Amino acid sequence: MDWLNAIVQGTLLGGLYALFAAGLSLIFGVMRLVNIAHGDLIVLAAYLGLTVTSALGIHPLASLLLVVPAMALIGYGLQRGILNRTLGGDLLPPLLVTFGLSVILQNGLLEIYSADPQKMNAGLLETASVLVGGISLGILPLAMFAIAVAVIAGLQWMFYHTALGRAFRATSDNQAIAQLMGLNRAHVFGLAMALSLAVTGIAGVFLGIRTSFDPSMGGARLIFGFEAVIIGGLGNLWGTLAGGVVLGIAQAIGAQINPGWQLLAGHIAFLVLLAVRPKGLFPRMDG
Amino acid sequence: MSASQYRIVQSSGASRIAAALGLIVLALLVLAPYWAGRADLRLLGEVLLYLSLASLWNLLAGYAGLVSVGQQAFVGLGGYALFGLTMFGGLHPVLAVLVAGVIGGLVAMPVAALIFRLRGAYFAIGTWVMAEVFRLSAAQVSALGGGSGTSLPTPVVQSLADGRDAREALSYWLALAMALLALAVVYGVLRSRNGLALTAIRDNELAARSLGIDIWRTKFTVYVIVGALTAATGALLFLQKLRISPDAAFSANDWTAFVIFIVVIGGIGTVEGPIIGVIVFFLLRETLADLGTTYLIILGMFAIGVMLLAPKGLWGMVRARSDIQLFPLRRKVVAKPKD
Amino acid sequence: MPDPILAIAGLDAHYGDFQALYGLDLTVAPGEVIAIIGANGAGKTTLMRSISGLLRNQAEAIRYQGEPIGHLRADQIAARGIALVPEGRQLFPSLSVEENLIIGGQLGRRGPWSLEAIYALFPILEERRAVPSTALSGGQQQMVAIGRALMANPDLLLLDEISLGLAPVIIKTIYDALPGIVSSGMSAMLVEQDIGKALSMSQRVYCLQEGRVSLQGRSDQLSRAEIGRAYFGV
Ligand SMILES: Nc1ncnc2c1ncn2[C@@H]1O[C@H](COP(=O)(O)OP(=O)(O)OP(=O)(O)O)[C@@H](O)[C@H]1O
Numbered sequence: 001m002d003w004l005n006a007i008v009q010g011t012l013l014g015g016l017y018a019l020f021a022a023g024l025s026l027i028f029g030v031m032r033l034v035n036i037a038h039g040d041l042i043v044l045a046a047y048l049g050l051t052v053t054s055a056l057g058i059h060p061l062a063s064l065l066l067v068v069p070a071m072a073l074i075g076y077g078l079q080r081g082i083l084n085r086t087l088g089g090d091l092l093p094p095l096l097v098t099f100g101l102s103v104i105l106q107n108g109l110l111e112i113y114s115a116d117p118q119k120m121n122a123g124l125l126e127t128a129s130v131l132v133g134g135i136s137l138g139i140l141p142l143a144m145f146a147i148a149v150a151v152i153a154g155l156q157w158m159f160y161h162t163a164l165g166r167a168f169r170a171t172s173d174n175q176a177i178a179q180l181m182g183l184n185r186a187h188v189f190g191l192a193m194a195l196s197l198a199v200t201g202i203a204g205v206f207l208g209i210r211t212s213f214d215p216s217m218g219g220a221r222l223i224f225g226f227e228a229v230i231i232g233g234l235g236n237l238w239g240t241l242a243g244g245v246v247l248g249i250a251q252a253i254g255a256q257i258n259p260g261w262q263l264l265a266g267h268i269a270f271l272v273l274l275a276v277r278p279k280g281l282f283p284r285m286d287g
Numbered sequence: 288m289s290a291s292q293y294r295i296v297q298s299s300g301a302s303r304i305a306a307a308l309g310l311i312v313l314a315l316l317v318l319a320p321y322w323a324g325r326a327d328l329r330l331l332g333e334v335l336l337y338l339s340l341a342s343l344w345n346l347l348a349g350y351a352g353l354v355s356v357g358q359q360a361f362v363g364l365g366g367y368a369l370f371g372l373t374m375f376g377g378l379h380p381v382l383a384v385l386v387a388g389v390i391g392g393l394v395a396m397p398v399a400a401l402i403f404r405l406r407g408a409y410f411a412i413g414t415w416v417m418a419e420v421f422r423l424s425a426a427q428v429s430a431l432g433g434g435s436g437t438s439l440p441t442p443v444v445q446s447l448a449d450g451r452d453a454r455e456a457l458s459y460w461l462a463l464a465m466a467l468l469a470l471a472v473v474y475g476v477l478r479s480r481n482g483l484a485l486t487a488i489r490d491n492e493l494a495a496r497s498l499g500i501d502i503w504r505t506k507f508t509v510y511v512i513v514g515a516l517t518a519a520t521g522a523l524l525f526l527q528k529l530r531i532s533p534d535a536a537f538s539a540n541d542w543t544a545f546v547i548f549i550v551v552i553g554g555i556g557t558v559e560g561p562i563i564g565v566i567v568f569f570l571l572r573e574t575l576a577d578l579g580t581t582y583l584i585i586l587g588m589f590a591i592g593v594m595l596l597a598p599k600g601l602w603g604m605v606r607a608r609s610d611i612q613l614f615p616l617r618r619k620v621v622a623k624p625k626d
Numbered sequence: 627m628p629d630p631i632l633a634i635a636g637l638d639a640h641y642g643d644f645q646a647l648y649g650l651d652l653t654v655a656p657g658e659v660i661a662i663i664g665a666n667g668a669g670k671t672t673l674m675r676s677i678s679g680l681l682r683n684q685a686e687a688i689r690y691q692g693e694p695i696g697h698l699r700a701d702q703i704a705a706r707g708i709a710l711v712p713e714g715r716q717l718f719p720s721l722s723v724e725e726n727l728i729i730g731g732q733l734g735r736r737g738p739w740s741l742e743a744i745y746a747l748f749p750i751l752e753e754r755r756a757v758p759s760t761a762l763s764g765g766q767q768q769m770v771a772i773g774r775a776l777m778a779n780p781d782l783l784l785l786d787e788i789s790l791g792l793a794p795v796i797i798k799t800i801y802d803a804l805p806g807i808v809s810s811g812m813s814a815m816l817v818e819q820d821i822g823k824a825l826s827m828s829q830r831v832y833c834l835q836e837g838r839v840s841l842q843g844r845s846d847q848l849s850r851a852e853i854g855r856a857y858f859g860v
């Protein structure tokens with residue numbers, strides 16, 4: 001029963017990891033950018049949630065209404081102001097600039113909020129649970145998982161059924177020709193980053209409700225998201241969800257064996273999968 | 288005009304002046320234990336070890352296109368190897384540093400085989416995952432203090448040399464030797480056939496492949512060499528510190544962020560860049576370190592600014608104004624003066 | 627003669643150190659069809675890329691509807707009503723046939739061209755509307771590329787070697803459609819290797835040679851010998 005419980009809890013945690021991963025996957029798909037500061041932006045969103053929650057005295061979930069648009073704006077500004085200048089063939093500039101951003105964000109948060117761990121309080125929601133087949137399922141993890149699935153489904157729909165998604169795919173295929181269609185590349189990239197950070201906003205607030213957080217934990221969140229992306233297969237959003245779940249389960253099983261092995265088990269699952277299935281579980285057919 | 292009026296040279300006037308200056312600086316550095324105070328000597332040793340890390344990372348990222356953000360894996364591995372080999376293997380610390388380098392090279396092989404499956408920026412994050420695996424594993428080794436780490440036992444420290452001054456001097460000279468070795472290896476690799484292949488790969492992977500260059504093997508070789516030397520540098524870093532813990536040994540900030548900033552600011556993809564960068568970095572650190580986190584923010588902004596406005600770094604700015612090269616890598620055709 | 631819709635004066639173009647166009651002068655009148663001919667590497671595609679904004683230029687070198695556009699981005703130029711059918715078709719592989727057409731019209735300029743009009747022009751595309759553009763034959767892909775440009779309802783249509791690599795019967799289908807397309811008052815510039823086709827489709831012709839205009843004139847007045855000389859530079 002403990003094992004089954006670990007697997008179920010790991011699956012639910014996987015939803016959060018899929019949210020970490022979805023934003024990463026989106027911008028990689030559209031502009032081949034890997035954002036090293038992604039994890040620190042997740043943590044930034046958690047702190048924004050904390051500030052909004054305590055300043056307005058509202059429920060953490062209600063803070064999403066402010067945090068998500070704020071993160072989207074930050075994303076658009078970041079892309080147009082800085083990141084667009086780094087794009088163009090060479091791998092190093094975007095990597096090093098986002099790396100620099102990561103250091104700036106981390107230390108900026110440290111300056112403002114100190115290194116003390118913080119947590120958002122979701123009240124009754126945190127303790128409420130339902131009993132399913134002898135396993136107690138927290139309402140909060142369940143709700144987060146459901147929202148993660150909904151976000152992925154929404155992104156998938158946006159990508160394949162809206163004008164914005166069409167613009168993303170066209171720009172990803174061929175930037176110059178997309179420009180000929182009247183799509184301003186700089187703006188399209190800005191929108192992609194805005195969307196990516198909007199998802200990051202949700203992920204950050206959920207993170208802040210689920211666990212205590214501090215400015216230094218961004219790097220590990222980036223890694224979790226990255227592992228979920230690679231496990232699932234590059235460029236496949238549903239695969240990313242599966243990747244998050246695999247990672248969550250691996251960590252939960254590791255923790256079940258020995259509490260010190262939680263993270264190690266996740267990384268090892270990733271490395272094993274990388275060795276045996278380098279293209280991920282669900283590689284894109286056309287990739 | 289006949290061909291005999293030209294010759295191919297690899298050195299330049301500037302590089303001869305640089306060589307002369309270099310010898311003077313080298314002499315000063317070798318003699319440092321006799322003129323520098325204890326604190327300055329330690330700082331100088333740290334500068335030299337950072338120069339080694341930066342030159343190695345530059346070879347990896349700036350020449351081989353292997354942008355790693357996980358070199359702390361090898362720094363930490365080297366540090367832990369030093370502690371393990373001296374405490375449980377009874378090795379002399381200097382020998383342990385050498386063995387740590389060998390271990391670093393050996394470990395780099397399977398690591399490379401695995402993470403070379405990731406391309407470009409994903410390779411970068413893959414290296415970070417590796418470093419995390421190393422850090423978390425080190426925390427599981429209770430003989431070396433687990434998560435809280437351990438200190439180098441006094442007998443081991445004393446076995447290094449008699450008396451504190453002698454130990455400090457020896458550990459400084461080791462750092463100097465390490466920096467020179469790293470520079471020499473980087474320079475040697477770049478001037479070898481492998482170096483030409485690397486430059487070809489960096490400039491155009493497809494064309495390089497069509498020329499029959501085995502890209503995977505060339506990169507693998509560089510990765511393993513850099514892994515070995517980085518581990519040896521790590522061993523020396525922790526021989527200076529005398530204390531090790533997983534968080535310090537595998538710190539992404541100390542062993543990767545700073546190193547990347549040094550190289551970017553100095554000029555990535557040039558042999559001279561890391562030297563300039565390490566000087567600028569330590570000048571900034573010694574003047575701004577009191578600012579704490581603000582200092583890191585300034586450093587990050589400085590690096591981003593350089594990357595956006597002068598992507599070839601400070602050395603690139605110098606080069607844009609004059610054709611100076613301290614370490615001549617390009618061969619150029621020079622007209623012989625008419626007799 | 628009415629004011630030209632496009633007036634190019636002293637246009638240079640560079641790829642790094644290499645200069646591909648030298649002081650080019652050229653005009654297109656409203657409703658006119660211009661043919662551009664020239665040997666491989668003469669600079670025809672470079673000219674198309676310059677006009678459409680894929681290569682940036684001096685603002686004044688290219689004036690469109692009386693305004694300088696040489697310095698504008700490709701998307702800004704597209705918004706003003708210039709559409710390019712690029713050399714080699716260059717459809718979006720991740721988009722279906724219909725999505726390729728829709729994205730061509732995403733600026734929402736008014737005019738005669740709509741999905742229905744494109745499907746009426748090339749009925750085969752309606753049949754294959756849902757398949758990925760990569761699943762089409764070369765000729766069908768060229769129809770999509772032309773349809774995609776028309777969907778923008780341009781005032782000036784640029785066509786770069788639309789017959790390249792296609793079977794003669796397909797080329798005929800495509801060129802048969804052209805007079806109908808430009809009869810609506812649209813201007814067009816046509817790059818074509820087949821000199822006979824180029825002359826019969828156009829009112830005026832420019833011949834490029836190594837980045838310079840080597841000959842220009844009315845399509846019905848130039849002799850074969852003149853064109854041969856200008857084309858090959860003998
Ligand atoms: N991206 C590029 N980089 C460098 N040089 C280029 C590039 N594109 C074209 N050129 C050069 O510019 C010149 C003109 O090329 P362009 O493609 O305009 O010729 P073209 O007339 O369209 O030829 P074709 O009939 O083969 O299509 C050629 O010498 C070509 O080699």
Ligand SMILES: [Mg+2]
Nearest residue numbers: 670671672713
């Ligand atoms: Mg051409």
